Amino acid sequence: MEDVGVVGWAQTRYGRALVDETPQSLIYSAVTGALDSSGLSIGDIDAVIDAGSDFLDGRGISSCVTVDAMGAQFKEESKVAGDGLLAAIYAYMRIASGLFSSAVVVAYGKSSESSIRKQTRTMAEPFYLRSLGLDALSAGALQARSFMRQYGIGPDACAAVAVKNRLAGVKNPHAQLRKEVTLEQVERSPEIMSPIRKLEACPITDGACAVVMAEGGIARSISARTAWVTGIGHSADAYSPGVRDLHRAASAKRAALSAYKMAGVNDPLSELDLLEVSEFYTYQELMLYEALGLCGEGESADILKAGVTGPGGRTPVNPSGGVLCANPLVATGLVRLAEASAQVSGRAGDLQVEGARKALAHAGGGLAMQTAACIVVER
Amino acid sequence: MEIKQPKLVCLEGENKCPYRWSTGEMVGAFLTALRDHQKIMGGVCTGCGAVIVPPSSYCETCSSPVEEMREVGPRGVVMSWARVPEPFIDAPLPAPFRYVLVRLAGSDTSMVHVAPDDDNVRVGAILIPEFREERRGSITDIKWFVPEGSQGDG
Numbered sequence: 001m002e003d004v005g006v007v008g009w010a011q012t013r014y015g016r017a018l019v020d021e022t023p024q025s026l027i028y029s030a031v032t033g034a035l036d037s038s039g040l041s042i043g044d045i046d047a048v049i050d051a052g053s054d055f056l057d058g059r060g061i062s063s064c065v066t067v068d069a070m071g072a073q074f075k076e077e078s079k080v081a082g083d084g085l086l087a088a089i090y091a092y093m094r095i096a097s098g099l100f101s102s103a104v105v106v107a108y109g110k111s112s113e114s115s116i117r118k119q120t121r122t123m124a125e126p127f128y129l130r131s132l133g134l135d136a137l138s139a140g141a142l143q144a145r146s147f148m149r150q151y152g153i154g155p156d157a158c159a160a161v162a163v164k165n166r167l168a169g170v171k172n173p174h175a176q177l178r179k180e181v182t183l184e185q186v187e188r189s190p191e192i193m194s195p196i197r198k199l200e201a202c203p204i205t206d207g208a209c210a211v212v213m214a215e216g217g218i219a220r221s222i223s224a225r226t227a228w229v230t231g232i233g234h235s236a237d238a239y240s241p242g243v244r245d246l247h248r249a250a251s252a253k254r255a256a257l258s259a260y261k262m263a264g265v266n267d268p269l270s271e272l273d274l275l276e277v278s279e280f281y282t283y284q285e286l287m288l289y290e291a292l293g294l295c296g297e298g299e300s301a302d303i304l305k306a307g308v309t310g311p312g313g314r315t316p317v318n319p320s321g322g323v324l325c326a327n328p329l330v331a332t333g334l335v336r337l338a339e340a341s342a343q344v345s346g347r348a349g350d351l352q353v354e355g356a357r358k359a360l361a362h363a364g365g366g367l368a369m370q371t372a373a374c375i376v377v378e379r
Numbered sequence: 380m381e382i383k384q385p386k387l388v389c390l391e392g393e394n395k396c397p398y399r400w401s402t403g404e405m406v407g408a409f410l411t412a413l414r415d416h417q418k419i420m421g422g423v424c425t426g427c428g429a430v431i432v433p434p435s436s437y438c439e440t441c442s443s444p445v446e447e448m449r450e451v452g453p454r455g456v457v458m459s460w461a462r463v464p465e466p467f468i469d470a471p472l473p474a475p476f477r478y479v480l481v482r483l484a485g486s487d488t489s490m491v492h493v494a495p496d497d498d499n500v501r502v503g504a505i506l507i508p509e510f511r512e513e514r515r516g517s518i519t520d521i522k523w524f525v526p527e528g529s530q531g532d533g
């Protein structure tokens with residue numbers, strides 16, 4: 001199997017409604033930016049794997065329209081119906097197989113152009129869930145309470161995740177929200193779907209992200225600071241929320257275990273230097289501490305409180321500020337890979353975790369974290 | 380021509396398309412029982428024996444076929460709930476109301492449904508379904524689940 005490295009990445013600016021951008025213009029600037037940062041040009045690229053949402057775009061098979069903006073004309077182009085981190089896993093597999101030597105991965109979303117809550121309702125099948133109006137937020141709220149009750153996690157622990165991540169986001173030049181919040185502000189923000197409060201939910205974000213991946217020979221020839229992909233994993237839990245153990249992120253656990261096994265990570269807390277995870281709501285970051293192996297069952301609030309996952313902690317989680325500071329939906333998980341790659345290659349600027357060599361990027365998908373994808377990158 | 384000070388334009392549009400979703404046999408049998416008999420039917424997994432509510436034709440836990448149906452409930456225990464403070468398009472009830480995950484007596488899974496915004500709707504509480512007068516073969520033929528003993532008063 002070929003070595004595969006992440007050799008370039010770029011994020012567009014993010015905003016609540018970028019009315020001066022189209023999906024194509026966002027894609028174009030993300031792809032050209034990622035290529036520039038890699039030193040490769042589009043002519044060097046074999047494959048383009050993209051992720052977008054036909055629902056958000058309001059048109060079918062949307063990659064037919066965006067193919068030119070991606071630089072994918074007359075290349076192997078394939079679209080993933082899921083987070084861009086899954087697209088990165090597909091690109092990894094293509095290169096690892098030896099059939100391709102390089103790939104552009106791009107993901108984009110303009111959530112502002114439609115009603116995001118109405119769109120997430122289309123994830124629900126029509127008979128049992130959609131007729132009831134269930135969407136990402138209400139499914140998340142049912143999961144939040146289930147998790148908090150199971151382990152006696154208080155609302156203050158969830159609110160503290162928002163405080164931690166929003167503070168980290170202040171330093172992130174890409175973040176949409178760059179203003180810190182206090183615990184009191186979070187706890188006094190309105191309940192948009194109890195137990196979830198407004199400041200505990202990710203913002204609505206327009207934007208795009210792209211990464212360039214290449215096989216070992218190319219990666220070594222263009223840069224001495226590649227983020228090597230050493231582990232991948234993807235997993236899906238049962239669809240129906242009432243069939244799952246809703247208080248556990250079981251698919252994230254499986255995806256992480258696969259990635260850790262491949263990367264030879266036995267104790268993520270001591271071996272990983274940081275994690276970038278997809279917390280669409282505060283409680284999800286706590287659930288992910290457990291699922292990704294940073295603590296035992298029910299101990300997530302304790303490690304947060306002890307500062308383990310905070311800035312300067314043993315294993316910082318979301319030093320970029322995470323999804324609570326920007327959620328360019330569909331690109332959300334790919335952004336985690338771009339941030340993790342920047343960290344392990346020592347190119348994270350103001351966000352740099354000192355001495356970072358190994359990191360995990362996580363993406364979540366579906367209602368109440370039904371699916372998960374994980375990638376381990378290292379220097 | 381150089382573009383100077385471009386005018387920002389958003390084109391208003393809407394995707395609307397009718398559907399006729401086939402229920403399949405198992406979901407169809409469940410919805411028919413709600414509509415015609417005000418009964419809640421679960422599916423019995425031929426593999427793990429779990430009673431699945433609402434049912435599908437295969438088990439989401441062990442992938443075995445689900446071939447038999449069995450009546451469950453009507454009582455159920457609240458496993459989780461979420462309060463909806465504001466109205467929204469396609470909401471099944473006027474706000475405020477609550478979403479509930481309710482585990483019906485005799486079932487091994489929980490069902491998502493709705494309940495009044497009543498502080499008695501909490502984890503561990505017993506709820507019973509209230510059926511609509513006019514039923515059309517939908518999960519919303521159950522108007523909502525209400526705390527036992529309080530049905531009919533809102």
Ligand SMILES: [Zn+2]
Nearest residue numbers: 424427438441
């Ligand atoms: Zn079964």
